[in-house]
Amino acid sequence: MKALERIVAEKLLKIKAVKLQPANPFTWASGWKSPIYCDNRKTLSYPAIRTFIKLELARIISEKYEEVDAIAGVATGAIAQGALVADLLGLPFVYIRSAPKDHGLENLIEGELKPGSKVVVVEDLVSTGGSSLKAVNAVRNFGCQVIGMVAIFTHGFPIAEQQFKETKVSLTTLSNYDAVIEEAVKINYIDETEVAILQEWRKDPANWDPDA
Helix, strand or coil: CCCHHHHHHHHHHHCCCEEECCCCCEECCCCCEECEEECHHHHHHCHHHHHHHHHHHHHHHHHHCCCCCEEEEECCCCHHHHHHHHHHHCCCEEEECCCCCCCCCCCCEECCCCCCCEEEEEEEEECCCHHHHHHHHHHHHCCCEEEEEEEEEECCCHHHHHHHHHHCCCEEEEEEHHHHHHHHHHCCCCCHHHHHHHHHHHHCHHHCCCCC
């Protein structure tokens, strides 16, 4: 039986939630050039895939974090998926803004979160880990305990792995960069020469030059 990470990779590639273009790189909001683009919001438009992801995230939380009191989604990409998971598990749900609201109560966490709660954070995508861990800190600063994070996909950057380790946050993802590359080769989406480009990029994505 195919491992879960390969199954999810196959689904993400099928609906073009993940695109690979080593020869024609994307430009991220950060300005980085990248041979991969991931938009997991697309999974919400496909009921069967949306349900599969919801079930698998909920299963991981049930198995690893039995003591969970609440689910927190990271805005904006993980709000819908986090709410679906919380609903399935019968747990309270909140979401964490990237910045406080500039009016009203100026909330950073939207919804009602009881101080002292044990929280699992849901993410759609982990890249450098910066925004994900900012959300973790928001929950901790509110007086709650983050007992883990689950996400659909991670690029597996060394900087992210280091930051999660230093921040003492356990991260579990449904799929990852390596699984996507393996699946993409299998279905002839990319060839072996493009694999080398994809692997080279991940070593130092901030300084990667596709024309070098």
